[in-house]
Amino acid sequence: MVADARQYCALPSPFPMKRGGALHGARVAYETWGTLNAARDNAILVLTGLSPSAHMMSCAADPSPGWWEGMAGPGKAIDSSRWFVICVNSLGSDKGSTCPASANPATGEPYRLDFPELSLEDVANAAHVVVRSLDIERLACLVGCSMGGMAALAYMLLHPGTVRTHISVDTAPQAQPFAIAIRSLQREAIRLDPQWANGGYDIHGAGEHYPDMGMSIARKLGVITYRSAMEWNGRFARIRLDAEQREEQQPFGFEFQVESYLEGHARRFVRSFDPNSYLYLSRASDWFDTAEYGGGNVMEGMKRIRVERALVIGVSTDILFPLEQQEQIAEGLEAAGAAVDFVALDSPQGHDAFLVDIENYSRAIAGFLAKL
Secondary structure, three states: OOOOOOEEEEOOOOEEOOOOOEEOOOEEEEEEEOOOOOOOOOEEEEEOOOOOOOOOOOOOOOOOOOOOOOOEOOOOOEOOOOOEEEEEOOOOOOOOOOOOOOEOOOOOOEOHHHOOOOOHHHHHHHHHHHHHHOOOOOEEEEEEEOHHHHHHHHHHHHOOOOEEEEEEEOOOOEOOHHHHHHHHHHHHHHHHOHHHHHHOOOHHHOOOOOOHHHHHHHHHHHHHHHOOHHHHHHHHOOOEOOHHHOOOOOOOOOOEHHHHHHHHHHHHHHOOOOHHHHHHHHHHHHHOEHHHHOOOOHHHHHOOOOOOEEEEEEEOOOOOOOHHHHHHHHHHHHHOOOEEEEEEEOOOOHHHHHHHOHHHHHHHHHHHHHOO
């Protein structure tokens, strides 16, 4: 039996969605670490990127390494011996939360494409329900990474006064054309796979009818943009596969190590994440725009966020959420009255640096939290 530290929070029923429709009997998965103090003011909420679960770090109930294991835990940058840490699995994700693969209570069958249109505001509102269910009125800090950083901005816009400080990690106040274009191609790869069957594939990869090829291409496109050209050159250069590793029997088969690396990455991912959930969360990322809260102006939207202090971290090699967007977040929060620390890192790992360059990100995050 696999250990599982997941807890579940029931959402109000109906749970209204920003773009119309509502969910009934929905829930979100989350995990917690540390102890909530008597004043209930030492809570840190972490919102994740598109695909991670709520298992951010290991614990007694689930000792397996979490997706941010190097960053969080006793004595680490996000110190669970000091803070009560909460990580929520996004609404719409298949890692325990209600999603397109979940049963629609109205039919008893999976929602599939009958799942209501999903926005990051819905993700934020669901996370806020979790926080309130724990009887926490105000977070000591809200941390958002990648897509979770956009959801964190939505959280603070929709629930003013509920967050004391904020850590923004490799994210954006709105999707830019390059990011939209990449995610559009990822969704197209899935939709054009005949096995996607208009969302009717075998749920949870339980059978033969599953869009493996579409998911594989989508993942490869993602991985290419998560890292930088500098890292690809440094890791692989133009090194060719050994003769026995090449697909010589296949026309135009793999010849270079970088191709084999992407294939291995894709194989590990393909059946570990629900394709329809991927489509919904990807599109929600494209839709998010703080300008909606500022009369069509991003800076005016950012000015509506009220926190005491903020740390904004970006990396110069990130092509998906470029450094200019981190600067925009920092300027907006500062204009709103926050004391802002802006950290620009030169990590070669690109967008994924926050998962890889733990030393530099830890230094910035630990330094910020030490001031609180």
